[in-house]
Ligand SMILES: Nc1ncnc2c1ncn2[C@@H]1O[C@H](COP(=O)(O)OP(=O)(O)OP(=O)(O)O)[C@@H](O)[C@H]1O
């Protein structure tokens with residue numbers, strides 16, 4: 001146990017074990033005995049929290065959820081639910097609500113029968129079942145749809161039914177595997193809001209899987225960024241965006257300008273990095289090694305400014321660049337520049353009044369603060 | 379082309395849209411028809427025509443009206459209360475004489491013999507002596523064979539003048555018409571068909587049940603195993619299709635007979651005594667075992683095709699909602715496989731009630747199906763009318779099964795492959 005606390009200080013600080021609702025301890029999973037799909041997965045989820053597993057396709061998110069729900073057994077490690085190991089508990093005894101990506105509504109039952117199923121298997125009385133089903137339908141605003149079959153519902157409605165069914169038996173924990181993957185953008189946003197509302201009103205713990213970073217950022221209390229079967233960073237959305245701990249997180253969450261170079265000097269909370277193109281940049285060392293090691297500098301496009309003498313003190317890194325492309329996006333302009341030998345250097349400027357538009361081919365001076373420029377692993 | 383009050387839409391060159399559409403559609407229809415034409419022709423010649431021929435034969439009744447045409451004419455208006463008059467007897471003599479010369483009385487005598495046993499010998503005996511007979515024919519004929527003096531004989535001839543008859547169907551269910559035209563049951567020692575029908579039906583039901591019992595888990599495994607393993611299993615399921623039916627059936631004889639492999643093994647293991655070898659072949663058990671084996675793929679494949687479409691997430695959802703494994707299966711998985719069960723069931727059942735070769739080879743006396751009697755009537759007794767009637771009843775049962783299936787499940791629910 002101590003080992004994990006050491007590994008992830010942030011989690012350790014937040015999760016004192018009495019508070020900890022779900023806990024993955026060093027979980028590994030291999031399907032074929034050759035390759036580890038999940039490698040040393042550690043996660044602590046507090047009661048009532050909304051935690052998202054975010055990661056690219058094939059990174060093992062579903063696998064982790066399936067282990068939690070009991071459909072796959074961890075090859076190594078333990079999963080604790082309310083402090084109890086559940087490795088040997090069959091799925092139907094775990095009392096975990098689950099929303100599947102394709103909803104998995106039973107096609108031969110009506111909506112009401114679908115919702116009644118988890119209550120019937122718990123041998124509740126008829127009246128009670130009726131009451132709970134009605135309440136669940138009301139919660140997802142489908143009061144009038146109880147008698148329909150799933151096939152007679154739209155995608156969004158099916159999604160709501162799936163959600164209601166996962167919640168109707170009042171589980172403490174609900175797992176969702178890309179529940180909004182099949183919906184169009186508007187419906188998705190509406191459902192994101194709906195799920196958040198339900199989460200807030202019921203206070204259940206939710207573990208949510210998605211590979212859509214905006215979805216993760218809007219919905220979650222905390223996000224576990226997943227890659228290659230390992231949690232790269234577990235943090236609140238703003239921390240993930242503002243203070244990514246490694247190059248993968250920086251590039252996976254939000255847009256990111258990358259500059260490659262070598263650490264030439266470290267002093268306190270600053271470091272000097274010599275870029276491959278020759279320039280030297282002052283940055284915040286986050287995950288870079290000692291002097292002489294290679295590093296990736298990460299810089300958010302909206303933190304880059306067009307040089308302006310009034311802000312000279314803040315913009316301690318200042319370089320000349322050439323405008324390659326300007327894209328008008330309504331509320332802001334997205335300008336692609338060549339800066340420090342990087343042709344994909346993006347600059348986002350708000351479409352403020354009186355703002356002078358840049359033209360392709362034009363030279364421009366840009367600058368940024370060392371605080372916004374993070375030196376990460378190579 | 380009906381001109382609607384509003385100007386019809388026209389294509390660029392002025393042809394009304396509907397006309398040009400119809401022309402385009404007609405062309406593609408003709409093309410489609412040409413593609414299916416060979417098969418259609420084949421089906422009409424090899425399936426539809428024989429089918430109607432069979433239905434026709436089961437009610438066709440030409441013998442009396444063709445071969446006894448004069449008698450039939452003379453019997454018209456006969457009241458049936460006393461023996462017919464001399465002219466009728468004379469007409470009969472004339473018909474028989476002509477038939478004897480043309481040597482075509484066989485069909486007539488068999489036909490009448492189905493209705494009244496003894497008629498075959500009556501006719502052949504009379505026909506043999508017809509040359510020597512002199513008027514008055516009434517006395518002469520009665521003297522040759524006193525059957526001609528029975529009122530029932532004449533009633534029979536009068537009844538069978540009709541070009542259609544129900545008597546084959548009646549015979550197929552062990553009924554016949556009494557001389558007075560009432561439907562009566564044939565004497566007990568002659569009742570075979572009804573028993574056979576029932577046996578065919580219940581044994582087919584048992585076979586269907588067994589294939590379901592054995593096939594369901596296999597289909598489930600096929601549908602849930604990863605492709606690598608399921609392909610191998612599928613080959614095993616399909617393997618029987620690549621071996622001759624006859625070979626498979628005779629293999630069962632080798633295995634099941636009293637000096638066969640299975641009995642030998644059981645005797646060797648001391649499970650049964652040498653004198654008490656089990657009789658597992660040439661009886662109902664033989665038919666059921668062999669046919670269950672042979673028809674198993676026809677159950678597995680439709681089940682598999684339905685199960686393949688059921689995503690594993692349904693069962694997982696049921697489990698995660700708190701359903702114990704068996705309950706989840708019963709409430710969620712099983713109901714979704716019902717179309718497959720019905721499709722496989724109806725397929726096996728229909729194939730089974732029409733199965734011939736296996737019951738013939740391994741069924742012995744007690745394990746024989748109604749189909750074996752169709753064959754018997756076709757080949758040995760040469761009563762094609764009866765064979766056709768039995769076959770038509772089977773066809774009727776099949777159609778009923780299909781209609782019930784379609785009504786309850788819907789044929790469109792089942793996709794093969
Ligand atoms: N049942 C299985 N048998 C073998 N390998 C599997 C199985 N399920 C998943 N895998 C493999 O495990 C890895 C992780 O799969 P997983 O489904 O957990 O990814 P994911 O993060 O959920 O991806 P996605 O976002 O595409 O759903 C993949 O490489 C996948 O091929």
Ligand SMILES: [Mg+2]
Nearest residue numbers: 061062063177
């Ligand atoms: Mg997944």
